[in-house]
Amino acid sequence: xxxxxxIQRRKTRQIHVGKVAVGGDALISVQSMTNTETCDxxxxxxxxxxxEAVGADIIRVSVPSMEAAEAFxxxxxxxxxxxxxxxxxxxxxxxxxxxxxxxxxxxxxxxxGSLDKTRLVVKVARDKGISIRIGVNAGSLxxxxxxxxxxxxxxxxxxxxxxxxxxxxxxxxxxxxxSVKASDIFLAVDAYRLLSRQVDYPLHLGITEAxxxxxxxxxxxxxxxxxxxxxxxxxIRISLAADPVEEIRVGFDILKxxxxxxxxxxxxxxxxxxxxxxxxxNTTNALESRFEDILEPMDVSIxxxxxNGIGEAKEADIGLAGGDKRSILYYRGKQVDRIDNxxxxxxxxxxxxxxxxxxxxxxxxx
Ligand code: SF4
Numbered sequence: 001x002x003x004x005x006x007i008q009r010r011k012t013r014q015i016h017v018g019k020v021a022v023g024g025d026a027l028i029s030v031q032s033m034t035n036t037e038t039c040d041x042x043x044x045x046x047x048x049x050x051x052e053a054v055g056a057d058i059i060r061v062s063v064p065s066m067e068a069a070e071a072f073x074x075x076x077x078x079x080x081x082x083x084x085x086x087x088x089x090x091x092x093x094x095x096x097x098x099x100x101x102x103x104x105x106x107x108x109x110x111x112x113g114s115l116d117k118t119r120l121v122v123k124v125a126r127d128k129g130i131s132i133r134i135g136v137n138a139g140s141l142x143x144x145x146x147x148x149x150x151x152x153x154x155x156x157x158x159x160x161x162x163x164x165x166x167x168x169x170x171x172x173x174x175x176x177x178x179s180v181k182a183s184d185i186f187l188a189v190d191a192y193r194l195l196s197r198q199v200d201y202p203l204h205l206g207i208t209e210a211x212x213x214x215x216x217x218x219x220x221x222x223x224x225x226x227x228x229x230x231x232x233x234x235x236i237r238i239s240l241a242a243d244p245v246e247e248i249r250v251g252f253d254i255l256k257x258x259x260x261x262x263x264x265x266x267x268x269x270x271x272x273x274x275x276x277x278x279x280x281x282n283t284t285n286a287l288e289s290r291f292e293d294i295l296e297p298m299d300v301s302i303x304x305x306x307x308n309g310i311g312e313a314k315e316a317d318i319g320l321a322g323g324d325k326r327s328i329l330y331y332r333g334k335q336v337d338r339i340d341n342x343x344x345x346x347x348x349x350x351x352x353x354x355x356x357x358x359x360x361x362x363x364x365x366x
Pocket of ligand 1: 270271272273274275276277303304305306307308309
């Protein structure tokens with residue numbers, strides 16, 4: 001069932017990364033970054049397709065050399081999703097990827113070198129409708145800013161971001177988004193808060209180098225959760241030392257839990273206990289892996305007994321409350337059937353897929 005998010009999003013200017021709008025009233029987008037060798041076109045395309053399959057809105061590719069910029073052309077030709085090239089320092093690489101069909105650049109204008117080079121990059125970006133992300137990272141602050149503040153502080157990160165932004169501003173270029181990432185949650189959150197009060201550019205949120213799958217997910221959920229609850233954030237990337245596919249899944253899970261995006265099956269499951277009438281944990285995990293291809297939003301509750309099963313089923317599109325030998329199936333809170341406890345996974349999968357097919361058909365008719 002559809003839940004409105006109570007979150008009031010901060011008003012930001014809207015930019016585009018290819019066909020994806022970022023900022024303003026656009027949905028908060030979820031992005032990730034490939035970790036293959038960009039020069040290995042086949043491997044990179046395969047990874048991008050896996051990211052597309054789980055719903056990535058934007059995908060970033062590191063382009064560290066002119067060879068990688070060439071490879072980018074072949075990659076671009078084979079995938080659909082808007083691509084951002086991650087560029088450090090070298091404006092010739094930026095020019096080359098823009099020639100080769102990139103949708104966005106992640107480049108810090110203050111690091112390009114001369115203003116002439118920056119002007120050139122900005123001119124091409126403007127002509128081709130390419131947006132630029134300024135990406136400040138606590139681990140790589142400019143030396144003078146680091147010295148001024150003594151250590152990375154929220155104000156230091158913001159000063160760095162505003163310095164880069166002012167260069168683009170002077171060139172009258174405003175298709176800009178900004179990130180001020182840190183691996184420490186307090187530093188990152190306070191930097192984003194401070195920045196959000198000073199600019200109306202859309203903000204790209206991330207807790208950088210967050211950690212492995214579990215610890216990184218927890219850190220990202222807390223850091224991004226705090227910011228998103230305050231209405232801050234227009235696009236997100238979860239940085240995990242894990243398969244980038246997991247970054248997209250976790251990103252959507254964070255947005256779904258705040259009702260900021262609806263996507264795929266939202267499973268509500270009890271932790272199970274000795275009252276359970278069927279194996280809640282295995283059922284839930286089996287369903288979760290079987291539903292990975294489903295994009296249609298739907299709330300499904302899997303509850304081991306009637307203690308909480310009936311109440312949860314009332315709130316869900318499809319609910320199951322454990323019963324003796326046969327569990328009770330609800331559609332929108334109404335009991336419709338009983339399912340043999342031995343066959344729960346297969347029957348639920350079939351029912352849910354049928355319900356989704358019906359919804360989609362109904363929409364197509366309407
Ligand atoms: S809903 Fe029932 S089975 Fe699940 S944890 Fe609560 S009492 Fe246990």
